[in-house]
Amino acid sequence: MPPRALQPPDSARAVFGHALPLAQAYAALLASAGVDRGIIGPSEAERIWDRHLLNCAVLATLIPRSCLLADLGSGAGLPGIVLAMMRPMAQVVLVEPMARRTAFLMECVAELDLRNVTVQRARAEDLAGQVEADVVTARAVARLDRLAGLASGLARPGGLVLAIKGDAAAAELDQAKSVLDRLGATHVGVVSAGVGVIRQPTTVIRFRTAASSARRSVR
Numbered sequence: 001m002p003p004r005a006l007q008p009p010d011s012a013r014a015v016f017g018h019a020l021p022l023a024q025a026y027a028a029l030l031a032s033a034g035v036d037r038g039i040i041g042p043s044e045a046e047r048i049w050d051r052h053l054l055n056c057a058v059l060a061t062l063i064p065r066s067c068l069l070a071d072l073g074s075g076a077g078l079p080g081i082v083l084a085m086m087r088p089m090a091q092v093v094l095v096e097p098m099a100r101r102t103a104f105l106m107e108c109v110a111e112l113d114l115r116n117v118t119v120q121r122a123r124a125e126d127l128a129g130q131v132e133a134d135v136v137t138a139r140a141v142a143r144l145d146r147l148a149g150l151a152s153g154l155a156r157p158g159g160l161v162l163a164i165k166g167d168a169a170a171a172e173l174d175q176a177k178s179v180l181d182r183l184g185a186t187h188v189g190v191v192s193a194g195v196g197v198i199r200q201p202t203t204v205i206r207f208r209t210a211a212s213s214a215r216r217s218v219r
Helices: 010-036 042-062 080-086 099-112 144-154 169-175 177-183
Strands: 068-072 091-096 117-121 133-139 155-165 186-193 202-208
Touching (some): 010 080, 042 155, 068 144, 091 099, 133 144
């Protein structure tokens, strides 16, 4: 890939701040080993910053500086690894069932020296009730009617769920209303992160899990 494709846009410094060198190192890993191993597609390497890194980094504005965060279906580490850079006081668990992806994640964590990150090879269903995260994040994992139950199983009672979605977020939220109601979700809505900072703000479906410990996941 041409070196210029790895050069961060001007907005990256404003978004990442002190974490920019780490973000650049991660971009290089995604564009090399990530592509070679099929973790991301070759065409994605050309738009790592705008479509992936910045898109995930602005999510940090919705997350406490110190918390336990579980990234559901972490894949290439998006948004989990990026958020670990942005929130170094947070403890981040990357939940991913596929062996080749977890191997890549562990290599990234070691290479970037992210001591606040652990990688858990497992399905979200298998960890339900065990993680008790303050915040659960997800990106390109499943439709909300399926994702809501999986995320709720990883969150503590009253935990925050942040699902990065696209233009159809409002329609997807409407279709998942009955599931969210059954789960006892509160503070449900669609928000935009990075407005006025990045070229295309990130659309996020946000809700809190039921405050009662009797909540259950929908499988």
